[in-house]
Amino acid sequence: MSWRLHSDLRTNRLADLFEPGHLHFLVGSPGAPASEIAADLAVALAAGAPGSGLGPDRFGKRSALAGFFGVPAGASVPVAVAVDGSRADQNALDIEAARLARGVTTPLPLVMSAARFDLLPELAGGGLRIADAAGLLGRRPRVAVLDRIPLGGDVRTRAAGVLLQQRDINRETAILVVTDEPPPGLLSHGSTVLEVDAETLTLARSPTGETWRRRFTTVSIETGHGEALALRPGPAVDYKPEPIVEPVEPPSAAAEAPWVPAIRIAVIPLGRPLTPSERASWEGYRIVDAESRAVPTREDVDTEGLHEITIVPTDRDPRREEASRKAGAITATILDRGLADSVRVTISDRFVPFSLAA
Numbered sequence: 291m292s293w294r295l296h297s298d299l300r301t302n303r304l305a306d307l308f309e310p311g312h313l314h315f316l317v318g319s320p321g322a323p324a325s326e327i328a329a330d331l332a333v334a335l336a337a338g339a340p341g342s343g344l345g346p347d348r349f350g351k352r353s354a355l356a357g358f359f360g361v362p363a364g365a366s367v368p369v370a371v372a373v374d375g376s377r378a379d380q381n382a383l384d385i386e387a388a389r390l391a392r393g394v395t396t397p398l399p400l401v402m403s404a405a406r407f408d409l410l411p412e413l414a415g416g417g418l419r420i421a422d423a424a425g426l427l428g429r430r431p432r433v434a435v436l437d438r439i440p441l442g443g444d445v446r447t448r449a450a451g452v453l454l455q456q457r458d459i460n461r462e463t464a465i466l467v468v469t470d471e472p473p474p475g476l477l478s479h480g481s482t483v484l485e486v487d488a489e490t491l492t493l494a495r496s497p498t499g500e501t502w503r504r505r506f507t508t509v510s511i512e513t514g515h516g517e518a519l520a521l522r523p524g525p526a527v528d529y530k531p532e533p534i535v536e537p538v539e540p541p542s543a544a545a546e547a548p549w550v551p552a553i554r555i556a557v558i559p560l561g562r563p564l565t566p567s568e569r570a571s572w573e574g575y576r577i578v579d580a581e582s583r584a585v586p587t588r589e590d591v592d593t594e595g596l597h598e599i600t601i602v603p604t605d606r607d608p609r610r611e612e613a614s615r616k617a618g619a620i621t622a623t624i625l626d627r628g629l630a631d632s633v634r635v636t637i638s639d640r641f642v643p644f645s646l647a648a
Contacts, residue, residue, distance in 0.1 A: 304363045305335060307496055308433050308464035312480035313457050316468045319487045323508060325377065326519045327486050328437050328468050329384035333392060334358040335433055336400040338366030359491055359504050359523045367432035368399040370423035370463075372413075374438060378404035381437065383518035387511040391520035401426045410439055414452045414625060416618025420460045421611045430462045430609075442471035450476060451630035455621040459614050459637050491523075494531055503529035551634070552595030557584050557616065558602045558642055568642060575600070581616045585623045591632045601637045604644040613637045 308314050316331075318324025334357065357363040373381045381402060389398070401423045405412040412418040413436070424430045436456075441449050453476060456465055467473070477483070483495040492503040505524035510517050556575040558564065564577065578584050584599045591597060599620060603613040617635045624633045 304358050304361045305365075305367045305432060306498075307361065307482045307493075308466060309480035309482075309497055310432070310464050311457065311461045312464060312478050313453055313473070313476050314464055314466045314482040314484075315473045315476075316466060316484045316486065317472055318468065318470055319485075320470065322486045322488055323519060323521075324468050324470070324486050325373075325381065325437055326384050326388075326508065326521060327484070327491060328435050328466070329371070329381065330388040330391075330521050331358055331466075332369045332371050332400060332433075332435050333385060333388040333394065333398065334363050335367050336369045336398040337389075337392060337394045338363050359493075359506070360502075360526075366399060368423075368427040368429060370401050370403070370420060370427070370431035370434045372403045372405070372409060372418055372420070372434065372436050374409050375405050375407050377437065379516075380518070383513055383516050386513040386515070387518035387520040390511055390513065391509075391522075399427055401431070409436060410445065410449055410452060413456060414448070414618065414622045416615045416622070419611065419614050419618065420456065420463055420465070421609065421614045424609060424611075430460070432462075433464045433466060434460065435466045435468065437468035439467050439469050440471065441467075441469045441473060441476075447630060448625050451625050452621065455617065455635060458635070459617045490527065492529060501529065501531045503527050550596065551598035553586070553590075553597045555584050555597065555599045556602055556638075557581050557599060557620075559616075560604065560642065560644060562645065564642075565646070571640075572602075581620050585620055585627065586629070586633060588627060588629065591629060595632075597629075597633045599633065599635045601635065603638065603641055605641050606644045608641075610637055 316324055316328055339362070371381065371385070381404070385400070385402065403418060405418055409418070420434045421430065423434070439449055439453065453465070453467060473483070480497050481495065482497065485492040485494050490503050490505050493501050495501070504526050507522045507524060508519040509522060511520045554575045556572050556577050557580070558577055559579050569577070586597050601613045601616050603610045607613055614637065617637055620635050624630060624635070
């Protein structure tokens with residue numbers, strides 16, 4: 291006879307829908323409560339099984355752990371939620387309403403942030419960094435919710451470049467984008483797509499191939515600070531998924547073809563000369579000491595070909611937070627110069643010592 295922890299008996303299918311290192315999407319039709327769905331999902335992930343409660347199974351009977359629309363929540367995971375400045379107060383109410391509706395009475399590993407205005411330029415310029423959430427959570431968020439990012443019209447290419455960069459510099463985090471446009475060529479094999487209208491939530495795509503559609507209703511909850519909508523999932527409805535068609539020519543940074551840069555640049559801002567051994571370890575790279583000198587011009591790209599810029603963190607930046615800020619600033623410059631298809635930014639897994647021992 292042996293003992294097993296209670297936590298070992300739980301499944302974690304909800305977090306498993308959102309693989310780290312991939313972009314995921316919650317697409318809301320006009321008038322749909324997409325932000326409320328996102329808030330409830332964030333609370334479900336952060337609360338885990340203790341916040342699941344009972345809900346209807348696929349036949350409409352209250353006989354199964356609700357999790358999130360019938361998907362078991364499993365163990366709690368850290369979550370970060372970032373919203374447009376105009377939604378800061380309402381987002382706090384939505385999360386509180388979801389917490390109350392789920393009967394959660396303990397603090398959650400969930401942090402919130404709001405852009406000063408629109409979320410997209412804050413992300414592009416490094417004013418909002420997902421990695422900074424680790425300071426409050428104690429570790430990097432397992433899931434980051436970005437509400438909202440427009441993916442249509444004139445901002446399509448800019449938004450795609452920013453999201454791809456966020457994916458690349460936040461490899462330990464699954465990024466869920468709330469948007470009102472289908473993702474333009476940003477899907478990968480690990481992407482999940484949720485679609486919401488006024489009455490139903492659809493799991494249209496998942497890494498496991500699982501799909502479903504379920505009805506829901508909303509109820510107004512007084513949180514103590516204002517009213518917000520909470521969700522009441524309903525039974526499943528018949529659903530035959532339609533293939534998600536990718537654009538014929540998606541943004542090249544999102545394409546599956548191998549990225550083979552002609553020029554590699556390493557940004558190593560030490561304020562001291564590199565030692566011969568350090569320089570040898572970066573053989574084949576152009577080494578610059580500031581991000582302002584790293585981004586090529588259009589003429590450089592046309593003459594030399596694809597560029598890859600690698601930010602090399604120092605031992606004073608063990609969580610790569612400063613490196614993430616630099617990557618965001620460089621990405622903004624790349625986008626401003628119209629070079630998103632030709633220049634990629636990464637953060638090195640290697641560190642260099644900021645100073646040498648005497």
